[in-house]
Amino acid sequence: MTADDTALRFIVAGKVQGVFFRASxxxxxxxxxxxxHAINLADGRVEVLAVGPAPAVAELGRWLQRGPPAAQVTRVDSEPVTGPIAGDGFRTG
Known part of the structure; x- marks a missing residue:
């Protein structure tokens, strides 16, 4: 993570598994x-870690409020992530 990057962890609730939420x-x-990354949680929610320029992270946060067409998002919580974050690209799991 560079000094100019922002990192937020989002937890997305609702109908967000089995609707191509992670791929979208x-x-x-x-x-x-x-x-x-975007990963399914055992309780049916999806965790999204977004790292990059603050405006882009904020835009993804707004997109997560609605998600892909088949999703029914009921809640999105976020928290800042500090410290080194390894890896390039965006993965799903």
């Missing part, structure tokens, strides 16, 4: 030039 998030993150 990865495409949107790539479009915005972000790195990080």
């Amino acid at each position: 998030t990865a495409r949107e993150a790539a479009r915005l030039g972000l790195r990080g």
Whole structure:
């Protein structure tokens, strides 16, 4: 993470698994030039880590409020992430 990067962890709730949420998030993150991940959580939510320029991270946060067409997002929480974050690109898991 560079000094100019912002890193936020989003937790997205609602109908967000089985609706291509992670793949759609990865495409949107790539479009915005972000790195990080989108992973399913055992409780049905999705965790998204977004790292990059603050305006792009904020735009992804707004996109997460609605997600892809089949998703039904009911809540998005976010928190800043500090410290080194390894890896390039955006992965799903």
